[in-house]
Amino acid sequence: MSEEEFTERTDSEGVYSKVLRAGRRTYFFDVRETRAGDYYLTITESKKNTNEDGTFYYKKHKIYLYKEDFENFREMLNDTTAYVVSEKGEEVISERHQRDFDSNGQDESAINKNSYTDIEFEDL
Numbered sequence: 001m002s003e004e005e006f007t008e009r010t011d012s013e014g015v016y017s018k019v020l021r022a023g024r025r026t027y028f029f030d031v032r033e034t035r036a037g038d039y040y041l042t043i044t045e046s047k048k049n050t051n052e053d054g055t056f057y058y059k060k061h062k063i064y065l066y067k068e069d070f071e072n073f074r075e076m077l078n079d080t081t082a083y084v085v086s087e088k089g090e091e092v093i094s095e096r097h098q099r100d101f102d103s104n105g106q107d108e109s110a111i112n113k114n115s116y117t118d119i120e121f122e123d124l
Helices: 067-088 093-099 108-113
Strands: 005-010 016-022 025-033 039-050 056-066
Touching (some): 039 067, 056 067
Antiparallel strands (some): 005 016, 039 056
């Protein structure tokens, strides 16, 4: 994600928060306080979407993570992210794929291989 941007913000409850802006997605890492005075973490993914009429809305997904799960969560996150990088590298395939398209939006590899067929709408 080349457009990553980290920012800190002050939560309305006065507890620690960070924001990661990553393209159409924004991730919120919020430390919240339980009624008993302990802390837990919420991780929220917010993704900007467009309605048919052109107006925007945000689709949100939230994870609640409690202190007793931090270490196991961190280990699993580290293991799984390391696996992805070791298997597929750090290059984002969608970005590589996007570079393969020419200015007309056609895949240059398909053009070069002549592996496509011209079909007119009347043919369908």
